[in-house]
Structures are given as C-alpha cells and as structure tokens.
Amino acid sequence: xxxxxxxxxxxHDGLQTLFKNLPGMAYRCVNLDHWPMSFVSEGCEALCGYxxxxxxxxxxxxxxxxxxxxxxxxDRQVKSAALKGQPFELxxxxxxxxxxxxxVWERGRVVGWLDDGTAVLEGFITDITSLRDAxxxxxxxxxxxxxxERLNTLGxxxxxxAHEINQPLTAIAMYSKSAQLLAQQGNxxxxxxxxxKLAQQSLRAxxxxxxxxxxxxxxxxxxxxxxxxxxLKEIKDLAEIExxxxxxxxxxxLPQELPSITCDPIQIQQVILNLLRNGMxxxxxxxxxxxxxxxxxxxxxxxxxxxxxxxxxxxIDPQMADKLFLAFSSNKQTDNAAGMGLGLTIGKAIIExxxxxxxxxxLLPNGAEFSFNLALPSxxx
Amino acid sequence: MNSQEPQPQVLIVDDDGAVRDAISxxxxxNGYHSRCxxxxxxxxxxxxxxxxxxxxxDIRMPxxxxxxxxxxxxxxxxxxxxxxxxxxGTVPMAVEAMRHGALDYLRKPVDEQQLLRLVEQAFxxxxxxxxxxxxxxxxxxxxxxxxxxxxxxxANKVIAAxxxxxxxxxxxxxSNVMTKLAVKTLPELVKTYLSTESLRSQ
Numbered sequence: 033x034x035x036x037x038x039x040x041x042x043x044h045d046g047l048q049t050l051f052k053n054l055p056g057m058a059y060r061c062v063n064l065d066h067w068p069m070s071f072v073s074e075g076c077e078a079l080c081g082y083x084x085x086x087x088x089x090x091x092x093x094x095x096x097x098x099x100x101x102x103x104x105x106x107d108r109q110v111k112s113a114a115l116k117g118q119p120f121e122l123x124x125x126x127x128x129x130x131x132x133x134x135x136v137w138e139r140g141r142v143v144g145w146l147d148d149g150t151a152v153l154e155g156f157i158t159d160i161t162s163l164r165d166a167x168x169x170x171x172x173x174x175x176x177x178x179x180x181e182r183l184n185t186l187g188x189x190x191x192x193x194a195h196e197i198n199q200p201l202t203a204i205a206m207y208s209k210s211a212q213l214l215a216q217q218g219n220x221x222x223x224x225x226x227x228x229k230l231a232q233q234s235l236r237a238x239x240x241x242x243x244x245x246x247x248x249x250x251x252x253x254x255x256x257x258x259x260x261x262x263x264l265k266e267i268k269d270l271a272e273i274e275x276x277x278x279x280x281x282x283x284x285x286l287p288q289e290l291p292s293i294t295c296d297p298i299q300i301q302q303v304i305l306n307l308l309r310n311g312m313x314x315x316x317x318x319x320x321x322x323x324x325x326x327x328x329x330x331x332x333x334x335x336x337x338x339x340x341x342x343x344x345x346x347x348i349d350p351q352m353a354d355k356l357f358l359a360f361s362s363n364k365q366t367d368n369a370a371g372m373g374l375g376l377t378i379g380k381a382i383i384e385x386x387x388x389x390x391x392x393x394x395l396l397p398n399g400a401e402f403s404f405n406l407a408l409p410s411x412x413x
Numbered sequence: 414m415n416s417q418e419p420q421p422q423v424l425i426v427d428d429d430g431a432v433r434d435a436i437s438x439x440x441x442x443n444g445y446h447s448r449c450x451x452x453x454x455x456x457x458x459x460x461x462x463x464x465x466x467x468x469x470x471d472i473r474m475p476x477x478x479x480x481x482x483x484x485x486x487x488x489x490x491x492x493x494x495x496x497x498x499x500x501x502g503t504v505p506m507a508v509e510a511m512r513h514g515a516l517d518y519l520r521k522p523v524d525e526q527q528l529l530r531l532v533e534q535a536f537x538x539x540x541x542x543x544x545x546x547x548x549x550x551x552x553x554x555x556x557x558x559x560x561x562x563x564x565x566x567x568a569n570k571v572i573a574a575x576x577x578x579x580x581x582x583x584x585x586x587x588s589n590v591m592t593k594l595a596v597k598t599l600p601e602l603v604k605t606y607l608s609t610e611s612l613r614s615q
Contacts, residue, residue: 201522206435
C-alpha cells in the first residue's frame with residue numbers, strides 16, 4: 033500500500049511539474065454560465081492575473097473576464113460542442129486582471145457528467161497574442177501595399193478614365209450651349225428635352241467617378257458578407273473603362289445565383305481588375321482584333337467559389353513562369369503602361385490571406401486562364 | 414432628304430450616342446444640316462460621292478477607327494474636308510491624320526465655338542471645290558482638250574497642230590476656258606485646273 037501511495041504521490045508531483053511548465057493553463061470546469069472551475073493549473077496567473085485558488089474557489093469565474101464581444105460566441109460554441117460530445121477549439125479575447133486584452137487559444141472536450149447531467153469539461157488555454165499581433169502586422173502591411181498598388185492602377189488608367197469622362201463632358205458642353213440658344217428662341221418644349229439630356233450626361237460622368245472611387249479607398253480589415261455577383265458586376269464596370277479604349281469587351285459568365293462569401297471586397301476586386309488588365313494587355317501584344325472578348329467567370333465547386341479570367345493573349349512565357357508572382361518582374365515592356373510588376377505579387381498575397389490560391393495555365397492555341405478560389409462559409413454557421 | 418439637289422451637311426461619325434446627338438443639336442441650332450453615323454462602317458455603307466459639306470469623326474471607335482476611315486475615304490476619292498475629334502492620348506493619331514489630309518482636329522471636351530469655326534472653314538473649302546468642279550464641268554470637250562494641253566505647257570501653235578485646228582480657234586477656246594474657270598492669268602489657270610482635275614481623277 034505504502035509503495036502504491038508513494039507511486040501515486042510521485043505521479044502527482046510529476047503531473048504538477050508538467051502543469052507548471054505548460055505554456056498556458058489546463059482546467060476542469062462544469063458547463064454552466066461563465067464556467068466555474070474545479071481545477072486550474074498554475075499557468076493561470078500568468079495568463080489572466082488571477083491565482084488558481086481564486087478561480088478554484090470560484091471567487092472569480094472564467095466567463096467574467098472573457099471579452100464581452102466574444103463571450104456569447106464562446107458560450108454558443110462550447111454548448112454546441114458539449115451537446116454533441118465533440119471537442120472544441122476556439123480563439124477569443126480575455127481581459128486580464130491588469131493590462132490590455134489578450135488573445136487566447138482554447139481546446140477542450142467533455143470528460144463526464146455530474147448527476148444532474150451537467151457536462152464536465154477539461155481543456156487547455158494558451159496566450160496567442162503575439163502570434164495574433166504578428167498576423168495583424170502582416171495583414172496591415174498587405175493592406176497598405178494593396179492600397180498603394182490600387183492607386184498605382186488608377187494612375188495607369190488615367191487615360192481611359194479621362195476618355196470616359198470627356199465623352200459626357202463633350203455632350204454637356206454642346207447641350208448647354210444649345211439650351212442657351214433654344215432659350216433665346218423661346219423654344220420651351222425642345223429646351224425641356226435638352227435639359228433632361230444634360231442631366232443624364234452629368235449623372236453619367238458622376239457614375240464613372242463613383243466606379244473608380246472605391247478603388248482609391250484605404251480598406252480597414254473589413255471582412256464583409258458579400259454577394260459575389262454584385263462584386264463581379266461592379267469590377268467589370270470599372271475594367272470596361274479600359275476595355276473600351278482598347279476596343280475589347282468583357283464577357284461576364286455567371287450562374288443565376290451564387291452563395292455569399294466573406295471577404296474584403298475591395299481587395300478581391302483589385303485582384304480581378306489586375307487580372308483583367310493583364311489579360312487585355314496580353315491581348316494587345318497578341319494583336320487581338322477589336323471586339324475580342326476577355327472572359328470573367330465564376331462558379332462553385334466543392335464549397336469553393338472559383339473566379340476565372342480567361343484572355344486570348346500571348347499566354348505566359350515558360351521562361352517567366354518561375355518569377356511570374358515575384359515582385360518587380362513585369363512582362364509588359366511593349367506597353368506604355370508598364371506597371372511596377374507588383375500586381376500579381378500582391379494579388380497572390382491577397383488571395384492567400386483570404387485562404388485561397390491564385391494559379392494559372394496557358395490555353396491552346398493562345399491565351400491564359402488565371403483563377404483563384406475563396407472558401408464559402410460552412411453551412412452550419 | 415432631297416437627293417436631287419445635295420445641300421451641304423455636317424456628317425458626324427461617333428460611336429457615343431450622346432456626343433453624336435449633342436454635336437448634331439448644337440449644329441442644328443446654329444443653322445447647319447447634319448447627319449449622324451454610329452460607326453465608320455455605317456458611314457462607308459451610306460457614302461455617296463455627291464455629298465457636300467464636311468465630316469466630323471471620332472478618332473477612337475470600335476471596329477474601324479478614324480484613321481482607317483480616312484484611308485478608306487481617300488481610296489474612295491472622297492474629298493470632303495475631315496475634322497477629327499480626339500480624346501486624351503489620341504493626339505499623335507490626330508497629327509498622323511493631318512499628315513494624310515485631315516483639315517484639323519478638336520480635343521475633347523470639344524470647344525463649341527471652335528467647332529463652329531472649323532465647320533464654317535470646312536464648308537467654305539468644300540464650296541470652293543464644288544464651284545470649281547461645276548466650272549470645270551461647264552467646259553466643252555474641245556475646251557477641255559485645249560485646257561489640258563495649255564496646262565501641259567504647249568504653245569498655241571503646237572496645240573493647233575496637235576488638234577488639227579487653226580491657231581485662231583485655239584485662242585478662242587483658250588479665252589473661253591479662262592472665262593469659264595474665272596481665272597485671268599496662265600498660272601491661275603494651271604493652279605485651278607490641276608487642283609480640280611486631281612480631285613476628279615481620284
């Protein structure tokens with residue numbers, strides 16, 4: 033017996049040492065509001081500023097310092113996992129006793145039930161704030177770089193935009209001078225018609241500016257629920273400004289409906305705009321006839337939204353293939369609007385930050401198809 | 414439209430409906446006749462050699478662009494004065510068009526007074542051509558023969574021998590030619606005859 037007790041004490045000590053060295057906090061709690069703890073390992077003080085005694089005596093409850101924006105979602109996910117007897121894995125914020133909020137990662141599962149049927153949970157929680165910060169920094173830098181590239185793109189599109197605005201301006205100048213003459217002649221009826229046309233043309237000029245304005249905004253980590261059909265139509269309108277002066281058309285191939293996606297819409301539109309412009313430049317180099325179409329298509333395969341841009345250009349030179357996505361490796365020497373060679377690099381980074389992949393293949397006899405995927409939100413959530 | 418007696422008109426070729434409509438309205442308000450075409454091919458399909466006036470065409474159009482239209486019209490022998498409208502970035506094309514005989518170009522957004530001045534200038538130019546052509550058409554075949562030989566630099570005596578008529582008759586024909594073409598001196602005759610004849614032969 034003594035031997036056994038000794039062994040069990042040794043085991044207990046060993047476990048204590050293990051817990052002490054864990055980079056986080058192991059716990060056992062009951063699945064009630066704010067999760068009253070019955071056991072907490074020592075790491076809890078470093079994590080949240082309260083001692084294991086304070087938590088185990090239930091002076092303070094874990095749920096009390098879970099961030100108020102996250103507590104409902106944590107509660108929902110834990111309850112739902114407990115009900116199904118599944119393990120759960122969460123990332124959320126806590127507000128420690130002192131200092132700013134921390135991001136934590138938690139993994140736990142149901143280990144048994146009390147007599148009244150309440151689930152008993154065991155798990156582990158660790159601080160991932162520095163990881164989160166690093167991710168945030170990367171994402172900030174990508175957002176800034178993407179913004180610079182968008183402004184650069186708009187700069188390159190100046191000629192096309194000026195053309196698109198000068199059309200209504202020309203009409204406006206003629207209509208307004210004509211209206212003056214009609215007014216002098218007292219031709220009221222005709223005057224009304226001309227003024228109506230005048231108003232339409234000023235709306236038309238305004239719409240051009242509106243189309244490009246979104247591209248110039250700084251985005252703010254906005255991950256919105258977006259209807260992909262609107263997103264694609266909007267960017268087609270903007271790219272069309274340039275298609276028009278190149279005398280190409282953009283053909284949109286969409287199913288009747290597409291499920292909504294969660295993304296930064298401006299960044300995704302930026303990637304598509306870049307692909308369309310690259311494609312049209314390649315078609316120019318390939319001396320495609322005026323009226324030739326570049327295709328923008330979308331479809332859903334295996335819970336992924338696939339977006340494809342298919343051009344009739346020269347295709348990607350196999351010698352360029354290795355460095356296609358590298359910065360400053362532009363292929364557009366023949367075009368006046370040679371870019372910085374950052375478009376595809378940033379496009380790839382944007383898609384990867386959204387959890388997708390940007391890839392391409394050449395088509396026969398000519399052309400290239402670029403495509404990327406975005407995960408659709410799973411159906412349960 | 415009265416096809417019996419062609420009247421000068423401004424022929425507008427622009428793919429942008431509003432620009433077309435607005436220019437046409439402005440010209441109408443200023444007493445000009447105009448006719449619109451949506452694209453260069455449309456213009457070519459309707460083109461008639463007895464049209465008078467001038468052409469205002471956009472340089473950048475889908476399908477056949479302004480420069481291609483110009484070269485096509487040159488082949489057809491169209492001598493209507495051509496004014497191009499150019500947007501941002503197409504000025505080099507407009508300069509190219511001038512080298513191929515375009516009267517001038519207008520930059521967008523178009524200045525409406527400049528447009529009127531150019532149309533007026535183009536109409537005057539075309540009217541001069543029409544008058545000359547009519548004068549030349551009023552020559553009899555014999556007078557035309559004599560005029561051609563005078564322009565070629567032959568003396569009356571040589572012309573008389575060539576045509577087997579008397580030198581006196583050549584002098585009468587020559588005087589009639591000068592009167593009909595409304596010129597007083599030999600250099601004037603040469604200039605008028607050559608410019609009109611070169612238009613006709615295109």
